[in-house]
Amino acid sequence: MIMKIHDWPTGPYPARVRIALAEKNLQSRVQFVTVNLRKGEHKKPDFLAKNYSGTLPVLELEDGTFIAECTAITEYLEALDGPPTLTGRTPREKGVIHMMSKRAELELLDPISVYFHHATPGLGPDVELYQNPEWGFRQRDKALRGMHYFDAVLKQQPFVATETFSMADITVIGGLIFAGLVELPIPAECEALQAWYARMQERPSVKNRLSISAPAMAAD
Amino acid sequence: MIMKIHDWPTGPYPARVRIALAEKNLQSRVQFVTVNLRKGEHKKPDFLAKNYSGTLPVLELEDGTFIAECTAITEYLEALDGPPTLTGRTPREKGVIHMMSKRAELELLDPISVYFHHATPGLGPDVELYQNPEWGFRQRDKALRGMHYFDAVLKQQPFVATETFSMADITVIGGLIFAGLVELPIPAECEALQAWYARMQERPSVKNRLSISAPAMAAD
Numbered sequence: 001m002i003m004k005i006h007d008w009p010t011g012p013y014p015a016r017v018r019i020a021l022a023e024k025n026l027q028s029r030v031q032f033v034t035v036n037l038r039k040g041e042h043k044k045p046d047f048l049a050k051n052y053s054g055t056l057p058v059l060e061l062e063d064g065t066f067i068a069e070c071t072a073i074t075e076y077l078e079a080l081d082g083p084p085t086l087t088g089r090t091p092r093e094k095g096v097i098h099m100m101s102k103r104a105e106l107e108l109l110d111p112i113s114v115y116f117h118h119a120t121p122g123l124g125p126d127v128e129l130y131q132n133p134e135w136g137f138r139q140r141d142k143a144l145r146g147m148h149y150f151d152a153v154l155k156q157q158p159f160v161a162t163e164t165f166s167m168a169d170i171t172v173i174g175g176l177i178f179a180g181l182v183e184l185p186i187p188a189e190c191e192a193l194q195a196w197y198a199r200m201q202e203r204p205s206v207k208n209r210l211s212i213s214a215p216a217m218a219a220d
Numbered sequence: 221m222i223m224k225i226h227d228w229p230t231g232p233y234p235a236r237v238r239i240a241l242a243e244k245n246l247q248s249r250v251q252f253v254t255v256n257l258r259k260g261e262h263k264k265p266d267f268l269a270k271n272y273s274g275t276l277p278v279l280e281l282e283d284g285t286f287i288a289e290c291t292a293i294t295e296y297l298e299a300l301d302g303p304p305t306l307t308g309r310t311p312r313e314k315g316v317i318h319m320m321s322k323r324a325e326l327e328l329l330d331p332i333s334v335y336f337h338h339a340t341p342g343l344g345p346d347v348e349l350y351q352n353p354e355w356g357f358r359q360r361d362k363a364l365r366g367m368h369y370f371d372a373v374l375k376q377q378p379f380v381a382t383e384t385f386s387m388a389d390i391t392v393i394g395g396l397i398f399a400g401l402v403e404l405p406i407p408a409e410c411e412a413l414q415a416w417y418a419r420m421q422e423r424p425s426v427k428n429r430l431s432i433s434a435p436a437m438a439a440d
Contacts, residue, residue: 052323052369061312063312065316067319068323069319072314072322076315076318079314090299091299091300092283094296095279099287103272103273103288132354
């Protein structure tokens with residue numbers, strides 16, 4: 001079974017799915033289709049028919065079903081056979097991992113995205129048809145507070161949600177990838193977050209996420 | 221095993237968990253603790269220690285673990301024993317239900333919440349310390365477009381995500397409960413959405429959601 005992923009290789013949201021695919025060793029079952037963010041292809045009718053919300057990535061199943069939203073794609077991948085489990089085994093683990101992943105969206109990744117699209121040139125004037133800079137800067141500040149929150153969490157435990165690597169780590173990684181793109185560095189005093197992020201970047205799934213599409217595309 | 225739910229009985233986000241509890245017949249295992257939204261108790265240190273994001277509802281397990289975020293709470297409830305399954309059985313169902321539930325947040329429920337907090341008096345001046353009305357009105361318009369989107373979906377199928385009732389329906393119901401509170405009616409031309417919502421309000425889980433805390437609180 002071959003799935004397609006419609007994404008933009010360097011996108012922070014696509015990174016979440018690419019990292020999850022690599023962690024689960026599913027890369028060989030996926031072909032990547034590039035949607036050019038810089039040209040705003042994700043806001044055009046062809047793509048909006050695949051995903052009403054106009055966001056990347058989107059998973060396309062062999063039967064033609066499109067599954068948008070990172071959390072939905074990773075739920076799908078988790079429900080396929082095979083370890084490791086990234087969203088928990090027990091009810092408590094599942095609850096805590098989903099909570100921390102959602103919190104990483106709410107307090108870090110999504111605010112940085114709003115900052116990028118509203119208080120910086122974003123994807124350029126052809127794509128950013130409406131901007132609200134005041135809201136964008138508020139969201140940047142929220143994301144900085146979020147970094148301090150996750151720093152406090154990581155002072156207490158080795159991973160974001162539990163004692164092992166999970167989707168919650170992947171969502172924080174997505175946030176910090178986006179922070180890097182918008183040049184919003186982790187504050188120096190957030191030492192636990194910095195140390196954790198350095199460890200995360202040693203993981204092959206994170207380090208090699210930009211190259212995983214190449215063999216699959218060659219096989220297309 | 222008794223769980224606690226910290227919520228505000230008439231809140232649209234708490235409604236999602238109350239409806240899920242009733243659908244799964246788990247009401248008797250839950251005690252409700254009221255957090256007074258109107259007094260801003262959800263933004264005070266006591267509550268923020270339970271949930272950094274300051275949102276309701278929060279599930280408290282017997283071991284003292286707090287699980288915030290509706291999607292995380294419902295993942296927890298789904299992982300406990302017992303039918304019905306609200307988040308899908310097969311990988312495809314799980315993916316589609318999670319996608320449509322997230323889409324209902326993104327395109328309906330969350331925008332109405334932003335409209336309420338930013339472009340109306342919201343919870344009052346003591347709680348709404350910063351407002352961005354322009355952003356709020358944009359989000360109201362986004363929610364209205366969202367209603368047209370879900371109307372189009374419901375013209376094609378009986379439920380929001382699949383052939384059966386699921387968490388995606390519950391999230392749209394949450395959005396329309398909030399729309400009712402802020403007096404944002406479903407447009408007259410959205411006949412399929414209106415008919416579906418009328419059907420949903422006949423479900424005991426939806427109709428009786430405000431009363432389910434009474435017996436549990438009396439037993440407290």
